[in-house]
Amino acid sequence: MDILAAMWRRVSVRSYDVRPVEQALVERLLGLARTTDHLTEVPPRIALVSGVERTRRVLTYMIGSYGLVQNAPHLLVGVLPEESDMARLDLGYVLEQVVLEATRLGLGTCWVTGSYDARRAGEAVGLTPGEVVAAVCALGYPARDRWGRFHSRTVRYLAGGHRRKPLTEIVFSDRWGEPWSPDSADPTLVAILEHARLAPSANNRQPWRFIVRPDYVTLALVRPAPIDGGIVMAHFALASAALRRDGRWEVRLRDDTLARECGLPQRVIPVAVFKR
The missing domain is CATH 3.40.109.10 (NADH Oxidase)
Structure with a gap:
């Protein structure tokens, strides 16, 4: 396997x-x-x-x-x-x-x-x-x-462990709230996000959100759940390596500059960016 x-x-x-x-x-x-x-x-x-x-x-x-x-x-x-x-x-x-x-x-x-x-x-x-x-x-x-x-x-x-939010609910394009569609996205990136979506989280709340930007993917959390954030980062990184879309996470936890770049709402927590 x-x-x-x-x-x-x-x-x-x-x-x-x-x-x-x-x-x-x-x-x-x-x-x-x-x-x-x-x-x-x-x-x-x-x-x-x-x-x-x-x-x-x-x-x-x-x-x-x-x-x-x-x-x-x-x-x-x-x-x-x-x-x-x-x-x-x-x-x-x-x-x-x-x-x-x-x-x-x-x-x-x-x-x-x-x-x-x-x-x-x-x-x-x-x-x-x-x-x-x-x-x-x-x-x-x-x-x-x-x-x-x-x-x-x-x-x-x-516990709701059989339910997963659709990608269109947890992924945005360029800035927070901007619609993202898997139909027009890089198929490899879509596959990576699908595998990240499978990550477990406390009470299956799935608190992560991704913002796909031209040069990187931003991870943010809608509530303070750093362990869940780390879990989904592992899924994203491992899937990226397996699908030969190599890159690495750069942690930028609570980085105000990143929050502004991505237009994050006040209570949403910037966590990291994945760069190829």
Whole structure:
């Protein structure tokens, strides 16, 4: 399975087989997290919690919350070197690359940014002064029993995970609000945007918007969601590389000049530009 197929195949798996993932595969994923492309000078640390009892303790944020993700044999714990929006953006960028590689390997994953206990996660992996746990991601083999499959499908449906906004709603031409049509656009760019559109986000809100300009593509967020921003940046960059439209993100978080160039409304947050 190539990376583009992995983007289409990836879903949030919320019910797992209790058997652990082979150590070689776990090490492969942790190695990727350490060496993959990142956005900051000090990238996030991806740590591991293993064992259903230990992961259950982290995922039980409040009474009844554990049922949202069941029997995960592992958790990938996203640790920031410090609390900042830049660090959160980088965490989304790095960890989503690991998620897509896990999908390629036949494993299930599920981002969890709210319904978990950050203190317990930090205790489980050990934090140095200044480090902050910002998200966890369940990892394992999807449950194959009827109830497990039903649970994952039901929670995914209730969370709206099957819905995606059309490109015409999230992409503008040159400036904010200007209509963009895939019919008259570069077909390769359209394909890249289609794969970016598949990125997961908290509560499936899909807060990202793209402005296609002559020399670059701007990413903006309609609400403060830097982890989601990093996730969609990973999809865009990986799809661009796979489709041989090479380029690189230049982070310009809350850059007033970029906001003016793209005509962004006051509450919309400029994040980055992708240049070839």
